[in-house]
Amino acid sequence: MTSILGIETSCDETAAAIVVDGRTVRSSVVASQADLHARYGGVVPEIASRAHVELIDDVIEQALVEAGTTLDDVDAVAAVHGPGLAGALLVGVSAAKAIALATGLPYVGVNHHEAHMYAALLEDPELEPPFLTLVVSGGHTLLVAMDDHGSYRVLGQTVDDAAGEAFDKVARFLGLGYPGGPLIDQLATQGDPAAIAFPRPMIDDGDNFSFSGLKTAVVQWVRAHPDAEVADIAASFQAAVVDTLLTKLVRAAEKYDFGTVVIGGGVAANSALRTGLLDAAEQAGLHAVLPSRALCTDNAAMVAATAWWRLNADGPTPLDSGAWPSLRLG
Amino acid sequence: MLLLGIDTATRRIGVVLASENGLLGRVEIGGPEDRARPRHAEALAPAIRYLCDECSVSLRQLSAVAVGIGPGMFTGLRVGVTTAKVLAQTLRVPVIPIPSLDLLAYPLRHSRSLIVPAIDARRHEVYYAIYRTVPGGVQRDSEYELGSPDDLAGEIAARGEETLVCGDGAQRFAASFRDLDRVELAGAAHAAPSLSALAELAIARYEREEFSPPSEVLPMYLRRSDAEINWQPRSA
Ligand SMILES: [Zn+2]
Numbered sequence: 001m002t003s004i005l006g007i008e009t010s011c012d013e014t015a016a017a018i019v020v021d022g023r024t025v026r027s028s029v030v031a032s033q034a035d036l037h038a039r040y041g042g043v044v045p046e047i048a049s050r051a052h053v054e055l056i057d058d059v060i061e062q063a064l065v066e067a068g069t070t071l072d073d074v075d076a077v078a079a080v081h082g083p084g085l086a087g088a089l090l091v092g093v094s095a096a097k098a099i100a101l102a103t104g105l106p107y108v109g110v111n112h113h114e115a116h117m118y119a120a121l122l123e124d125p126e127l128e129p130p131f132l133t134l135v136v137s138g139g140h141t142l143l144v145a146m147d148d149h150g151s152y153r154v155l156g157q158t159v160d161d162a163a164g165e166a167f168d169k170v171a172r173f174l175g176l177g178y179p180g181g182p183l184i185d186q187l188a189t190q191g192d193p194a195a196i197a198f199p200r201p202m203i204d205d206g207d208n209f210s211f212s213g214l215k216t217a218v219v220q221w222v223r224a225h226p227d228a229e230v231a232d233i234a235a236s237f238q239a240a241v242v243d244t245l246l247t248k249l250v251r252a253a254e255k256y257d258f259g260t261v262v263i264g265g266g267v268a269a270n271s272a273l274r275t276g277l278l279d280a281a282e283q284a285g286l287h288a289v290l291p292s293r294a295l296c297t298d299n300a301a302m303v304a305a306t307a308w309w310r311l312n313a314d315g316p317t318p319l320d321s322g323a324w325p326s327l328r329l330g
Numbered sequence: 331m332l333l334l335g336i337d338t339a340t341r342r343i344g345v346v347l348a349s350e351n352g353l354l355g356r357v358e359i360g361g362p363e364d365r366a367r368p369r370h371a372e373a374l375a376p377a378i379r380y381l382c383d384e385c386s387v388s389l390r391q392l393s394a395v396a397v398g399i400g401p402g403m404f405t406g407l408r409v410g411v412t413t414a415k416v417l418a419q420t421l422r423v424p425v426i427p428i429p430s431l432d433l434l435a436y437p438l439r440h441s442r443s444l445i446v447p448a449i450d451a452r453r454h455e456v457y458y459a460i461y462r463t464v465p466g467g468v469q470r471d472s473e474y475e476l477g478s479p480d481d482l483a484g485e486i487a488a489r490g491e492e493t494l495v496c497g498d499g500a501q502r503f504a505a506s507f508r509d510l511d512r513v514e515l516a517g518a519a520h521a522a523p524s525l526s527a528l529a530e531l532a533i534a535r536y537e538r539e540e541f542s543p544p545s546e547v548l549p550m551y552l553r554r555s556d557a558e559i560n561w562q563p564r565s566a
Contacts, residue, residue, distance in 0.1 A: 039561065046404070046555035053408050057419050057544050071420060087405055090371040094409045097375040098416035102389050319379065322372035 003069065004311070005077045005099070006304025007060065009092030010084025010112045011139060012036075012043045014055040016063035017300035018074070022118070022308030023125055027066035028294065028301040031055045034179055041172045043138070049087030056095050063300070071103050076316070078307030081109035082327025084139075089323035097319055106316035108307040112298075113329050116264035117146055118309070119302040123291040131289070132258035134249045136273075137265035137298075138164030138179070141209045141245075143252055144329065146262075149309050152329045155252055156207030163241055164267045166211035170218050170237050174230055184234045185270050191235030193272070196221060196228070198240040200247070207252055214240055242272045246280045253286055262289045268296040331393045331536065334378070334417070335528040338370050338410030339402025339430035340449060340498050342522035345377045347385050348529035350537075354385045356525045362450075362498045362518075370409040378413075394423050394541070396532030398430035398523050400550040401457035401474060402449050407549035415544035424541030426532040429550055433523035434497045435461040435468045436531060438516060443492040444471075448499030451476055456499035457552055458482050460489070476552045479503035483510060496520035 001020055008015040017028040033051045037043050064070060079096035082089060093109065100107035116135045121127050129149060135142040141163045143156035161169070164181055171180025176187065199217050201210040218237050222228065245267075253261050263277060274290055281288035295302060332354075335346040341364055346356040357377045360368065382389060397414035400407045411427075418425040434447030445468060448456040456479055460472040475482075479499070483506045486493050495507050496516035507513050535541075 040557050044555060044557040047557060049404070049408060050549075050551070050555070053412055054545075054548060056412060057415050060416070061419065087408060090405060091408055091412050093371055094374070094412040095416040098413045099420050101375055101378055102417050102420040319375040320372050322369070 002075045002308060003073060004304040004307050005060070005063065005074050006300040006307060007077070007079040007092040007096050008298055008300040008303045009052045009056065009088050010080045011088060011298055012048045013298040014052050014059050015298065015300035016060045017304050018063055018067035018069060019122070019301050019304035019308065022305045023122065025122055025301045026069065027063045028299055029059050029063045029066060030299050031059050038178045041178050042168060045085045045087055048085060049091065052088055052091035056091055060095065071099065074105060076106045076108055076307060076311055078108040078110050078303055080112045080115065080303055081321065082111065082324030084112055084325060086323060086325040089325065093323045100319060106311065107319060108311050109317040109321055110303050110306045110310065111327055111329060113140065113142060113144070115302040115306045117144065117262065118306040119264050119291045119295040120262040120289045122295055122301055122305050124289050127289055130258060131260035131262050132249070132253050132256065133262045133264060134245060135265045136163045136245060136263070136267035138162055138168060140265060143207055143248065145256055145258065150313055154329055155256065156209060156248065158209040158211060160210050160212040161215065163209070163211055163245065164265070166215050166241060167267065169215050173219055173222070174233065181266060181270060184238055185272070187231050188235035188238045188272060191229060191231030191233070193235040193239035195232035196236035198236055200240055200244045203244050203247055207248060209244065209248065211241070238270070238272050242270070242276045245273065246276050250280050250284045250286065253284065260287045260289065264291060264296055266297045269293040331533065332387065332391050333394050333396055333529060333532055333536065334389070334392050335396040335525060335532060336374070336410045336414050337398030337430055337433060337523045337525065337528055338374060338406040339398050339400045340406065340522050341368055341403065343370055343373050343377060344522065344525045345374070345381050346525035346529050347381055347387055348533065350533055353526055353529060354387065355381055357381045358522070358525070362501055362521050368403065368406060370406045374409055374413055389417065389421060392421055392423055394426055394532065394536050396426040396428060396528055397547065398433055398528060399427045399547065400430050401451070401476070401552040402430055404551065411547060411549050415547050419544040425544050425547045426535050426540070427542055427547045428528060428531055429474065430523040431457065431459045431474060432470070432531065433527045434520065436527035437520065437524045438494055438496060439463050439468045441494050443494040443514070444489060446482070446486060446493055446495045447497040448482060448495060449497050450499040450502050451553065454478060456482060456503065458499065474550065474552060479506035483507055486510060486513060498522065
């Protein structure tokens, strides 16, 4: 039995978790900084970095306490070392390396995108690659084939805004606040998703995504129809995003011959995307794995899970290793 | 009593091991003339391990961890402060935070001048404070400040006393201070916060039991983020 402490500080959540054997979550603590960034309408890197330094030691301590364990019973310590905000990443990396120094435990640097995919293995203990993953959040929109542990092909990605970025920008434009994803999700339940026919950008055009045109379309439509119901706008915008994501996901599963599809990232917590995926998968005869909302948004359990597989396959990461803000998969 | 000290407020990455009888050893990497990308996140942990190995010390023997909290380079400070507080928390020992400007002033305590350490803050600014020598040490006679080299030169000129300026900010903006009356530059040996000062001041505080809980130890930034500086309430 191998117990791993995972740490995540790549964006605006300070998180730590204990996971056993890459599959069983013993604790998962997430301190969200959303309130600190709300007035700016988005994550401010310098504010995020400062908050991580303030929160990191308490969050680690809490993860150990909630798991009913101590570092004496932990076998490795892991942190996300990229991609992400430079100043934010190095807080988690420095914390993990400090624990490794003090205890002699191995240190494992983890790719944040890879961690979002491994969240699905925490949700479904039977799940094994190969499968097709859609990772969608404020920072990324990636369609990735996970052929085996540690073996990935990025099949598609956004050519401009990430899907979550579009939610934030539209929410800000509509005066809803920040973060935009949950606010639009909630408001959309009171609106008609078919009220306005917003475009589905690049829907028939390969495996890549584009969301900046959709945001512009929403802005133009609202300026032309100042009296429209905000709930209808939110619901129709959300429907356009969900339709685009799911159409491309299902089509890629057929094209690349995958029977299982998995979603991850903050936007994967969106209710319309979740129900839409279940329907679309049933129609297409696909097995869909939807991690719980807490495993979709940034967390450290997915980091500890990934580290277990990486440690077994590649061994520890050297202590002279730093942070990579633009780290790629593979 | 065994103390590990860390200061990463400038381009110099510094680690020191000391006991109440003096230094066991120290490691310094980088400096004002080092033009490579700063490598605090990469180099600090291996430097600590190297120093401990060479001194045959296990981190488990430590009584406390001291850290220079700046002001200085933000990324350096975050690496140093995070490393110090998580090390201390893991080892269940106290943290002793010391302003890095104090570490520049202390080694010059035997001069009879005003002592003005200045740390490069980029954007053509320096972090600085003004110190007077007192028996056995120095005493700060100003707030910790952020300003242009010319602001500082003006402040020094207004005091009109013999003054010794040190730190990488003094080196970088030497032209602003060189021609002032009664002002001397302390030179390259006083460019980075002193590791022996860190050990000496921290051990004195340890003996007086002036500790901080790890979670309360934070970098001294002095400069707000640009977002906060530029933010205007919409309804204002
Ligand atoms: Zn993420």
